[in-house]
Amino acid sequence: FNLDELKNYIDSHQEDYVLTLRDWVAVESDSSDALKRDELMRMMKITENKFNDMKGHTNRFDIGNQELPNGQIIPLPVVVTASFGNDSNKATVCIYGHVDVQPARMEDGWDTEPYNLTEINGNLYGRGASDNKAPVLAWIHAVEAYQALDMDLPVNVKFIIEGMEETGSNGLDELISKQKDDFFSDVDYIIISDCGWLSRKPALTYGTRGNCYFFAEVEGPKQDLHSGVYGGSVFEPMIDLIGLLDTLIDSSGHILIPGINEAVAELTEEERKLYEAIEFDVENFKNKIGTNGLMYDTKEEILSHRWRYPSLSIHGIEGAFSASGSKTVIPAKVTAKFSIRQVPDMDPPTVEKQVTTYLNDMFAKRNTPNKLKVTMIIGAKPWLADVSDPLYVAGRRAVQKVFGVEPDLIREGGTIPVARTFQDVTGKSIIMLPIGGFDDGLHSQNEKMSRYNYIEGTKLFAAYLHEVSQINKS
């Protein structure tokens, strides 16, 4: 094994890697928009073709259909798998990633076209660049580097790539369960690179929060009404809904739904110590966001509230008047979208019951004739790993060899819905090995991946494959 040779190869092919990322970012694979479903299907095909070009053994799994909130049925994108090597004397790793993206439009405030990868000062701007197209490509390029140099892959490498992660990984849990004794039968370790560092220091991620995503619909009169003609005489759905949303959380971020905070696991001394060791500059975090103040002052409080306590966010209201101008309407039906990031020991079915019961009780107190319907549309569980697992020891070694530093051990506030499914169904160890930067702007305007992280990240992955092959050998 010659890491320097791999590093040199990766350095000298970086322009090709950027061009491939440009091609991938150009595909508007937005999984939340039914009108973009063909683009998403095309993205899955491009992924499959890439694996075929590399002479991988590929497969494409049909995972059925998706029913949209309006009742429309559309096909789910296939899940693509690929295998490189099947030497029973070697360990087998399975790399999970996704090639769907969050929505992005120029009008949202992007400085460059979101689907036209644009390099400015070493940063590659484009929707999905960091989440999760560059990390998936970095894994592909790491395998390609071994192949090009005629170096034996130190482990068998499998890929499982999906196209619905951003909307909760629809259909993937079932596929993983069905493939437990087939695709996953020889898998020893699972690797996910769908998150970012916390600072400029490389990191290994040992936990993610789950997500329970709710729609709360309030329906009133049969159509929108003139607020001058009808205002004062009708119960307005929007007023009911805003009143209801105001009962969810107080101004200091305390969730008011009974049972939520009570379920949260106690902070252990061991965990508290992990937080102390982490490099994190509160002032820099605040400035990067561009806010005048944060809810907490200390590093430990901020990190723990991002990672190990639940949070509730209100995302939007469908049916509300939101255009420019001053339309004087009373909307007849409005639907609020909010989600609760959940943590150990919370559980989606319990959260669903707690939220539904609470909102129905609060609504009943309003004595309104309008109708409330609460639906949980995503119930993704949190995930937590044991940092003493050999996968993490291998991760530290690989980071040392590529970056020359000890990585931070961090958690991710976002959700990777299948992480817990992989753990529960396969019983195998999982590591999250991020290469995204702390300021990549995932899901936001001007998402980017730095060229440095993309290229050094590819080297990290190449090194990591070797380190995993050394597990149980010393």
Ligand SMILES: C[C@H](N)C(=O)N[C@@H](Cc1c[nH]cn1)C(=O)O
């Ligand atoms: C962390 C990952 N890159 C990500 O962005 N995941 C999404 C998944 C999700 C959860 N609910 C709906 N989608 C996220 O955390 O928002």
Ligand SMILES: [Zn+2]
């Ligand atoms: Zn992602």
Ligand SMILES: [Zn+2]
């Ligand atoms: Zn995402």
